[in-house]
Amino acid sequence: MAQSQPLLTLPARDEHDEDPNYAAPLRDIKGMFGMLPNMLARMVNLPGLLSTYLAGYNAFRGSGLGPVEQEVVLLTISRFNRCTYCVAAHSIGADMAKAPAELVEALRAGATLPDARLDALAVFTTVMLERRGEPSRDELATFLAAGFAEPDVLAIVLAIAVKTISNYTNHLFSTPIDAVFAHRSWDAPGDDEPR
Numbered sequence: 406m407a408q409s410q411p412l413l414t415l416p417a418r419d420e421h422d423e424d425p426n427y428a429a430p431l432r433d434i435k436g437m438f439g440m441l442p443n444m445l446a447r448m449v450n451l452p453g454l455l456s457t458y459l460a461g462y463n464a465f466r467g468s469g470l471g472p473v474e475q476e477v478v479l480l481t482i483s484r485f486n487r488c489t490y491c492v493a494a495h496s497i498g499a500d501m502a503k504a505p506a507e508l509v510e511a512l513r514a515g516a517t518l519p520d521a522r523l524d525a526l527a528v529f530t531t532v533m534l535e536r537r538g539e540p541s542r543d544e545l546a547t548f549l550a551a552g553f554a555e556p557d558v559l560a561i562v563l564a565i566a567v568k569t570i571s572n573y574t575n576h577l578f579s580t581p582i583d584a585v586f587a588h589r590s591w592d593a594p595g596d597d598e599p600r
Contacts, residue, residue, distance in 0.1 A: 411457040417446040426452050430459075440585065444490055447578045454570065461567040468560035472502035477523050478564045480512040480556060481530040487593035488572035490580045496589035513591055525551030530561050540564065 418443060420432040420600045427449050435441045466475065476499035483491035492513060499509045511518045518524035529548040532540045540548075545558070574580070582590050 409499045409579065411577065413447075413577045415447065415450040415578075417443065418449050419446060425445075430455055440583070442494075443583050444494075444575055444578075444580050447580055448571075448574050454574070456569045458567060461563060461570070465560060465563045465567055468563060469556060473499065473504045473508075474523065474526060475564075476502050476504055477508075477512060477518070477526050478530050478561055479568060480509075481527045482534065482565055482568040483572060483580050484513065484515055485531060486568065486572040486576075488568075488575050489566065489591055489593055490575040490582055490586075491571055492591040492593075493582050493586040493589045496591065497586055500589070515594070522551050526553065526557075528552075529558075530564075533558075533561050533565060 418427040418431060420428050420435050422428040422431070425426055429444065430452065431441055431449055434445055445455060449456060468475075476495055479495045480492060495512060496509055499512070505519070507519050508523065510516075512527065518527055525548055529540065529544065532544050548558070549555070562577065563581060
């Protein structure tokens with residue numbers, strides 16, 4: 406769960422930073438998105454972390470899972486890790502991917518999804534997180550029977566790696582949610598509530 410006060414005191418950087426190791430990638434990001442997300446302005450304090458995150462994120466986007474499937478995976482991981490920033494951001498991503506509103510709300514609530522195939526994807530993603538990448542043969546068989554393939558398992562592993570970078574960074578910085586995501590803000594469940 407996000408801390409009320411940031412644990413790290415490194416500054417949020419921008420494209421005007423005196424150090425080109427920070428300024429150059431942030432200039433590129435702002436050019437791509439038309440804004441500089443608060444998360445990336447903090448992540449750049451270790452340029453290798455930012456470049457690793459972006460490379461993994463882009464690789465996941467080309468993994469073969471469809472746009473709605475990708476958001477199911479990313480929202481499931483972000484909710485499991487209780488990352489308020491990423492749940493808000495990926496709720497917007499799911500909206501942009503034209504995911505049905507009831508699907509997005511079920512993901513945000515940790516409820517059963519109204520689409521059986523996508524529910525199997527969310528359940529298997531959670532299994533991968535809970536079991537640290539060691540699902541049972543039956544859990545894998547159930548996932549594959551829902552219409553997924555073995556490369557999709559590896560796509561989930563990639564997404565977990567990418568979301569670990571972003572979710573943990575956001576926890577350490579208590580990253581403020583960008584204004585463009587604010588209408589999809591989310592409160593993480595308490596420690597005693599199910600993930």
